[in-house]
Amino acid sequence: MSLDMFLQHLANGISLGGLYALIAIGYTMVYGILRLINFAHGDIFMMSAYMAFYGTSLFALPWYVSFGLAIPLAAILGMVVERVAYRPLRDAPRISALISAIGVSLLLENVGIVAFGGRPKAFPRPSLFAQEWNLGGVRILSLTLFIIVISCVLLVGVFYLVYRTKTGRAMRAVAWDFEVARLMGININQVISLTFAMGSILAAAGSIMWGMKFPQLLPLMGVVPGLKCFIAAVVGGIGSIPGAMLGGFLLGVGEIMIVAFFPELAGFKYAFAYLALILILLLKPTGLLGRVVEEKA
Amino acid sequence: MRKETGRVLTAISLIVLFLLLWWAERHLDPYLRRILNLIAINIIWAVTFTLIYGYTGQFSLGHAGFIAIGAYVTALLTLAPAQKEQSFFLSPCIWPLSTIQWPFLPSLIVAALLAGVLGLLIGIPSLQLRGDYMALVTLGFAEVIRVINMNLQSITNGSLGLKGIPAYTSLFWSWGCAIFTISIVWMLGHSSYGRAFKAIREDEIAAETTGVSIFYHKLMAFTIAALLTGLGGGLFANLISTIDPNLFSFLLSYQVVTIVVLGGVGSITGNVLASIIYVSLFELLRPIDQPMTFGSITIPGCPGMRMVMFSIVFLLVILFYRRGLMGSNEFSWRWLLSKLQPIFRRERQEG
Numbered sequence: 001m002s003l004d005m006f007l008q009h010l011a012n013g014i015s016l017g018g019l020y021a022l023i024a025i026g027y028t029m030v031y032g033i034l035r036l037i038n039f040a041h042g043d044i045f046m047m048s049a050y051m052a053f054y055g056t057s058l059f060a061l062p063w064y065v066s067f068g069l070a071i072p073l074a075a076i077l078g079m080v081v082e083r084v085a086y087r088p089l090r091d092a093p094r095i096s097a098l099i100s101a102i103g104v105s106l107l108l109e110n111v112g113i114v115a116f117g118g119r120p121k122a123f124p125r126p127s128l129f130a131q132e133w134n135l136g137g138v139r140i141l142s143l144t145l146f147i148i149v150i151s152c153v154l155l156v157g158v159f160y161l162v163y164r165t166k167t168g169r170a171m172r173a174v175a176w177d178f179e180v181a182r183l184m185g186i187n188i189n190q191v192i193s194l195t196f197a198m199g200s201i202l203a204a205a206g207s208i209m210w211g212m213k214f215p216q217l218l219p220l221m222g223v224v225p226g227l228k229c230f231i232a233a234v235v236g237g238i239g240s241i242p243g244a245m246l247g248g249f250l251l252g253v254g255e256i257m258i259v260a261f262f263p264e265l266a267g268f269k270y271a272f273a274y275l276a277l278i279l280i281l282l283l284k285p286t287g288l289l290g291r292v293v294e295e296k297a
Numbered sequence: 298m299r300k301e302t303g304r305v306l307t308a309i310s311l312i313v314l315f316l317l318l319w320w321a322e323r324h325l326d327p328y329l330r331r332i333l334n335l336i337a338i339n340i341i342w343a344v345t346f347t348l349i350y351g352y353t354g355q356f357s358l359g360h361a362g363f364i365a366i367g368a369y370v371t372a373l374l375t376l377a378p379a380q381k382e383q384s385f386f387l388s389p390c391i392w393p394l395s396t397i398q399w400p401f402l403p404s405l406i407v408a409a410l411l412a413g414v415l416g417l418l419i420g421i422p423s424l425q426l427r428g429d430y431m432a433l434v435t436l437g438f439a440e441v442i443r444v445i446n447m448n449l450q451s452i453t454n455g456s457l458g459l460k461g462i463p464a465y466t467s468l469f470w471s472w473g474c475a476i477f478t479i480s481i482v483w484m485l486g487h488s489s490y491g492r493a494f495k496a497i498r499e500d501e502i503a504a505e506t507t508g509v510s511i512f513y514h515k516l517m518a519f520t521i522a523a524l525l526t527g528l529g530g531g532l533f534a535n536l537i538s539t540i541d542p543n544l545f546s547f548l549l550s551y552q553v554v555t556i557v558v559l560g561g562v563g564s565i566t567g568n569v570l571a572s573i574i575y576v577s578l579f580e581l582l583r584p585i586d587q588p589m590t591f592g593s594i595t596i597p598g599c600p601g602m603r604m605v606m607f608s609i610v611f612l613l614v615i616l617f618y619r620r621g622l623m624g625s626n627e628f629s630w631r632w633l634l635s636k637l638q639p640i641f642r643r644e645r646q647e648g
Contacts, residue, residue, distance in 0.1 A: 271445070277433070
């Protein structure tokens with residue numbers, strides 16, 4: 001393989017990894033606070049892609065307005081899901097909340113099938129993102145670079161919010177210990193709502209870029225990226241935000257590179273994430289950057 | 298009530314069920330028979346899920362994988378060689394499979410055994426994990442099985458699937474296997490193993506300190522459940538006669554979870570009732586997907602509306618009525634007789 005080809009694959013892998021990282025953060029933050037696999041996260045991802053799509057097609061909005069509107073709508077959807085399906089079960093056994101998450105996910109998928117139809121929709125790709133740039137002999141789609149830059153900006157934003165602001169400190173406190181955080185006067189419900197909103201915003205941003213990268217929308221499109229990104233979060237260490245980013249990038253680059261080096265394994269690409277998951281859980285269950293999580297009562 | 302009375306009543310009701318099936322097999326049209334078969338198969342899956350989750354407390358989302366193994370094994374063993382040659386046009390079927398055609402019973406047994414072996418192999422790593430991690434890993438294994446089925450072109454025919462599988466599954470097969478599964482799980486649940494399972498479900502550490510080998514019991518429940526799930530999968534393939542890898546996606550596992558949650562976690566009676574309700578409602582609600590006319594207003598049909606309703610019901614049950622239909626209660630003759638007694642007494646007084 002020539003160096004050019006390798007760099008091209010690397011850029012592809014990093015941009016895919018950036019998308020994975022954006023989605024994985026939503027999983028890891030919710031898991032850190034509620035110890036819940038938010039199965040509906042992948043479907044919020046799907047919903048926001050459709051919202052952005054209908055903004056441009058049905059309401060004929062310019063793409064930047066439509067994409068900009070889809071993001072807050074996704075945040076609202078995430079908060080509603082938390083309020084309706086998870087908050088009533090906060091004191092129930094953990095598996096009940098997990099089953100509820102499966103229920104929400106099923107509901108969103110089926111609503112998607114009814115409302116959007118089972119036929120794939122073509123996501124718009126504005127001309128800004130469709131150019132081909134030549135960087136020192138490496139030809140790259142402008143979208144790939146934009147994805148890398150935008151994801152990195154968003155990831156830095158998350159870091160700033162979580163580690164440098166008062167709200168972020170409250171989030172970390174709640175993740176550390178629910179009860180003590182409440183005793184310290186933190187409004188738990190508000191922090192959890194905010195966490196869901198933040199996760200959904202990142203998922204929506206990720207899904208819009210995903211839609212431009214793979215411009216085919218289907219009601220079940222959120223499931224596979226959703227599962228992969230949860231795996232990325234587990235590989236990086238669930239509950240840890242840097243871990244989710246690392247896991248996302250590793251998974252993205254790994255997936256692209258496997259296909260690049262062993263084209264005959266392309267059909268098994270999807271199984272790669274699961275192999276990574278099974279290996280990491282058996283060898284280092286806390287993940288690469290995770291801390292030991294004791295059971296929450 | 299003496300113990301023998303219960304046994305006699307069970308035997309009588311089994312005979313009645315057998316006669317009913319015999320009547321149904323001869324007089325009902327194929328559509329209704331198919332629904333009854335599907336009910337029985339769903340009962341098998343729900344009951345095996347109860348063995349893993351309801352009794353042992355291990356939340357597994359890997360049912361679809363075991364179902365797929367069972368379905369593919371019986372399908373490949375019972376398919377006629379000519380049909381295989383016709384279906385496998387991308388790449389021919391590998392040698393021993395391409396020439397054999399077995400009767401139904403040995404194929405089912407092999408399918409169940411293979412699913413059991415796979416359950417053992419998957420269980421060893423997954424059961425080390427707890428709660429939601431275990432759910433995720435089993436879901437992962439099931440998806441890996443789906444991907445493998447997609448890609449082993451010369452064994453499973455890839456995404457083209459298999460068609461023309463002989464329709465061997467009759468009401469006797471499906472309900473026979475359902476009753477077999479129920480009795481196995483029931484007997485396990487009421488043996489010393491069952492008490493160990495429930496001890497693990499309630500508190501692993503406490504169970505371990507009283508000398509229950511946690512891993513051994515979990516693995517046992519998981520393997521038996523996988524084996525019986527594979528049996529159900531085999532019946533399923535020879536009922537619907539066309540299978541492809543995407544039929545056995547995570548959605549099938551979710552369906553099993555839905556049935557179990559509706560019926561009440563940990564209750565075989567609940568599993569049976571919920572399977573009956575789920576499958577029949579699914580058919581009865583078919584009109585919702587079609588256009589409806591009320592006087593002058595016509596509501597256009599939207600395919601998939603049924604599933605939306607089912608997911609809403611599923612959510613409502615888990616949010617507001619977590620016990621489901623039966624909670625963890627089981628049907629018993631003692632309960633039925635105690636309910637009936639006042640009625641009989643009143644009649645006697647009146648008469």
